[in-house]
Amino acid sequence: MYRSFRNGDENAIIDLWNKTMQRDPITKQRFFKQVLLDANFDPEGLIVAEQDGELIGAIYALTRKLPMAGIELERDTAWITFFMVDPENGRQGIVHGLMEQAEQYAKQQGAVQILFSSYAPNYFLPGIDETAYPAAYTFLLKEGYRRQSSPVAMHRDLLDYSYTPAVSELKKQREAEGYSFGPASHGDFPELIRFANEHFNPDWGRAIREGILQGLDPEQVLAAKNGDRIVGFAMFGGYEGIRERFGPFGVDEHEKGKGLGKILLHDTLHAMKQRTIQGAWFLWTSETSSAGHLYLKHGFKTYRQFHVMVKELVH
Known part of the structure; x- marks a missing residue:
């Protein structure tokens, strides 16, 4: 069964998140601030999969309700910032069903394209990390998403x-x-x-x-x-x-x-x-940009790559 977010789901979502995305664990406080307190949060866009009363999957889609300074509402665009399914239920089509629900929500909001997951200000990662989550990357490709760009994260030891x-x-x-x-x-x-x-x-x-x-x-x-x-x-x-x-x-x-x-x-x-x-790091740049060259020349090293994924929605 698929349904929208209800009070109390956050605990099960956080537990499932930390079970399935061990490279990027999350705290209750961070989820609270970046999802539930986001100015654009709509519980209808946070969709969960439930089986026998247990939450086994979740996906979060959103559109802008309030513009950022200098940016209009971007009414044609929606974002997905995370999706997950319990590994024990991973081959039952549940995550595909979650994606269908999320895209339907996006279309109802007027979006004609949907991105994973470059939403500002409250994204968790710039996109999908193919190395850390190869099955999720393959799933996005099968769902019709294409790679728009591949930003990298860099780090510099300050010791x-x-x-x-x-x-x-x-x-x-x-x-x-x-x-x-x-x-x-x-x-x-x-x-x-x-x-x-x-x-x-x-x-x-x-x-x-x-x-x-x-x-x-x-x-x-x-x-x-x-x-x-x-x-x-x-x-x-x-x-x-x-x-x-x-x-x-x-x-x-x-x-x-x-x-x-x-x-x-x-x-x-x-x-x-x-x-x-003891160290400096950031999540997003292009290795081939002038900034990327500057970072690499002065001791920064790429430690992670992401893919920003996009799909055109058919109404």
């Missing part, structure tokens, strides 16, 4: 990190030209959030604002300026209060080629090392 003389010299050169680097002041934040929204992604502006509102130390947000104008920024610890999580991070496209990203990257890693943080 051996030190700020290099070459970066120090580059920073002095740029400062002599009128650039400045350092923690964002309180008065910088309105412009900084606008800069992140307009030059990159509204989710980045949201991450800055919500991080500060949730107690993030403003000194964990670093800004690069050309005179009084913000031209780049980097931060850490802004997502879910995880100190080791680096980003977001970006430099104005018109300022590229001056090493500003390199300076911001090392200033941020140095600030993390000052706080005895």
Whole structure:
């Protein structure tokens, strides 16, 4: 039997999650914040499979009810951020039935495409990890999903990190030209959030604002300026209060080629090392992008790859 979420299901969903997705276990508090408290949560989109009174599967589909700053409702798009089925019931067509229910819900909301699982702000992973969950990846392909992109997660050990003389010299050169680097002041934040929204992604502006509102130390947000104008920024610890999580991070496209990203990257890693943080990691970049090349050149290593999957819905 398939039905929508009811109060109390969360405990069984979390237990099943930790049983089936052991590479990515979850706590009750994280599920509460990122699913049940999500501004776009609709219990009709959290669908469970039940057998003899026991929850044996779940899938979560959603559409935007509230826009993010700079983004409209994206009425043509739905997202799936997780699905699971008890391994003991894995070959009975249950997960296929869950997917049919989720896609039907998405179509009822007006979506013409559905993605797994790049929903912002409350995604758990950027997409499906084929290495960790090969059966789930194969299932998505059989269900008609195609790979849209393959972002990677990277990590850098900070135990051996030190700020290099070459970066120090580059920073002095740029400062002599009128650039400045350092923690964002309180008065910088309105412009900084606008800069992140307009030059990159509204989710980045949201991450800055919500991080500060949730107690993030403003000194964990670093800004690069050309005179009084913000031209780049980097931060850490802004997502879910995880100190080791680096980003977001970006430099104005018109300022590229001056090493500003390199300076911001090392200033941020140095600030993390000052706080005895032993590693820096993030979930999403492209290895072939300019940012990806910068990370790889400065000690980051890819430790995981995901596939963002998309399917066109036939109404």
